[in-house]
Amino acid sequence: MNTLQANATTGEVFLRLPAPHENIIITTPRESDRDDLVLMLNDPRIYKFLLSPPFPYQPHHAEEWLRTTKEKSDELLEDLRKGKAVVDGCPVQYIRETQADGTDLLLGDVSVRRNGWLEVDDEEQRAKMAKENLAKPVGDHSIVWTIGDYLRPSHHGKGIMSAAVGAVINRWMVPYMNAHNIRTEAIEGNIGSVRVFEKNGFRLLELVKVDRIGPGFGRVEGVHVLEWQRPGE
Numbered sequence: 001m002n003t004l005q006a007n008a009t010t011g012e013v014f015l016r017l018p019a020p021h022e023n024i025i026i027t028t029p030r031e032s033d034r035d036d037l038v039l040m041l042n043d044p045r046i047y048k049f050l051l052s053p054p055f056p057y058q059p060h061h062a063e064e065w066l067r068t069t070k071e072k073s074d075e076l077l078e079d080l081r082k083g084k085a086v087v088d089g090c091p092v093q094y095i096r097e098t099q100a101d102g103t104d105l106l107l108g109d110v111s112v113r114r115n116g117w118l119e120v121d122d123e124e125q126r127a128k129m130a131k132e133n134l135a136k137p138v139g140d141h142s143i144v145w146t147i148g149d150y151l152r153p154s155h156h157g158k159g160i161m162s163a164a165v166g167a168v169i170n171r172w173m174v175p176y177m178n179a180h181n182i183r184t185e186a187i188e189g190n191i192g193s194v195r196v197f198e199k200n201g202f203r204l205l206e207l208v209k210v211d212r213i214g215p216g217f218g219r220v221e222g223v224h225v226l227e228w229q230r231p232g233e
């Protein structure tokens with residue numbers, strides 16, 4: 001586990017971002033993250049750009065989410081401890097900034113999962129594609145992955161998410177997940193998100209027209225689709 005380090009006091013596993021963001025780490029979930037998740041996911045500067053989380057985002061949503069992500073993270077760490085060279089996800093996803101007094105501030109989330117083709121309007125077709133992708137064995141090079149992310153608005157525009165996505169892909173997904181394909185979606189007009197992925201080697205494929213009830217119950221009419229393929233392929 002060269003990429004991951006463990007906190008000397010708490011044992012919590014983390015991945016540190018490179019300079020100039022050395023004060024930022026990506027860690028496993030904590031129960032104490034609940035209130036920060038509720039705060040961020042009810043902020044229009046965040047929720048209006050996300051297709052998956054419920055809205056309004058209630059404390060019980062955060063509790064369930066933290067429980068599920070902690071279970072998944074624990075499973076992945078256990079697989080690694082048992083010596084598995086390739087695992088089915090990334091055990092760290094919560095971005096935190098270490099403050100001058102040694103405490104840390106939750107900045108957001110960068111999470112990896114198997115792709116679910118959110119941009120496909122036809123539910124049956126979408127479910128079929130997601131099911132086939134989920135059925136692939138761990139480490140299969142044809143698995144299509146996706147990355148979801150959001151950041152506390154006070155920290156937007158400082159290059160943090162570009163660095164976090166880069167670290168997760170290059171230092172985790174490639175060496176420890178055998179990732180070859182990643183597909184992401186951004187709601188039409190989310191230029192910041194498109195740029196984060198482009199800066200990490202993604203190609204903007206198309207703007208897919210959709211017809212959805214979107215976050216905060218607005219309408220979503222278009223989704224940018226981006227794709228990353230392992231360099232050299």
Ligand SMILES: CC(C)(COP(=O)(O)OP(=O)(O)OC[C@H]1O[C@@H](n2cnc3c(N)ncnc32)[C@H](O)[C@@H]1OP(=O)(O)O)[C@@H](O)C(=O)NCCC(=O)NCCS
Binds near residue numbers: 158187199
């Ligand atoms: C999208 C988001 C994660 C970007 O994170 P960030 O740390 O602010 O992004 P970075 O600072 O790494 O910026 C990356 C690039 O995007 C550009 N950018 C960032 N926000 C932008 C905005 N609102 N409009 C235009 N460009 C923007 C930056 O200028 C930079 O490009 P450059 O290097 O060519 O100048 C963040 O704005 C966010 O959390 N938004 C709300 C939730 C969201 O949209 N999540 C993604 C869902 S697909």
